[in-house]
Amino acid sequence: MRRAAVAALLLAFSASPTLGQHAPAPPAAASVPAPSAARQPMLNITTGSPATPGGKALIDLAEQALVDARHAADRMVAGGPASAVAAALDGTPGAGDRIGFVRAVAGIAANAELAARAKDAPGSLPAAAARVDTCAGTLIDRAEAAAGLSDAAAVKRDLDALADGIDVNGDGTAGWSDGECGLAQLKALVAQMAADAGA
Numbered sequence: 001m002r003r004a005a006v007a008a009l010l011l012a013f014s015a016s017p018t019l020g021q022h023a024p025a026p027p028a029a030a031s032v033p034a035p036s037a038a039r040q041p042m043l044n045i046t047t048g049s050p051a052t053p054g055g056k057a058l059i060d061l062a063e064q065a066l067v068d069a070r071h072a073a074d075r076m077v078a079g080g081p082a083s084a085v086a087a088a089l090d091g092t093p094g095a096g097d098r099i100g101f102v103r104a105v106a107g108i109a110a111n112a113e114l115a116a117r118a119k120d121a122p123g124s125l126p127a128a129a130a131r132v133d134t135c136a137g138t139l140i141d142r143a144e145a146a147a148g149l150s151d152a153a154a155v156k157r158d159l160d161a162l163a164d165g166i167d168v169n170g171d172g173t174a175g176w177s178d179g180e181c182g183l184a185q186l187k188a189l190v191a192q193m194a195a196d197a198g199a
Helices: 002-014 039-046 058-077 083-090 101-117 125-147 152-164 183-197
Strands: none
Touching (some): 039 058, 058 083, 058 152, 083 101, 083 125, 101 183, 125 183, 152 183
16 A cells, blocks of 8 residues: 555656746856755655645644544544544545645655655765655554554554654664654654755
8 A cells, every 4th residue: 555655646746847847947146056856855845835735844744644643532532433543644535735644654755755866866865765765654554554443542552653653673762764663753854855955
């Protein structure tokens, strides 16, 4: 599921006319270098653009979806439906810019890959995009598992892991590696990528 979601979003974002496929800008002054083609995909992730739902940053959309899922989990404790958690994680059609956690994270991975593929991308971006992909895969798998749970305590535990990551390898910290990454680690990875891309 996650590879299909990332591939579909990569295709959608690469076909968007807002991703550098418009007329070239006039030459920049000699003292100001032209922005990297990797910049726009990173802006989609960190600040938003016309190519993103509601013009919002994909990282902000992921955070909002996680907040929505936590509120739904709190309602589950009081007898509310588990379907509200699933809707926040998977996205609800017709919910405007609330695209869901899975789609937002898949969009982050797709845009990170687009940035890394840019012909003038800084040398650090391909390795960073691979880490983002690993992290996004962990988050998508964990979100899909949490969306299928009916026990409120288990849902809350999984939502905490989505936010902060978990220490799988016993080194005392949650990192970006497979199985450990949380949204906090993903944010740190994309912030570094954005800085490297000049976004």
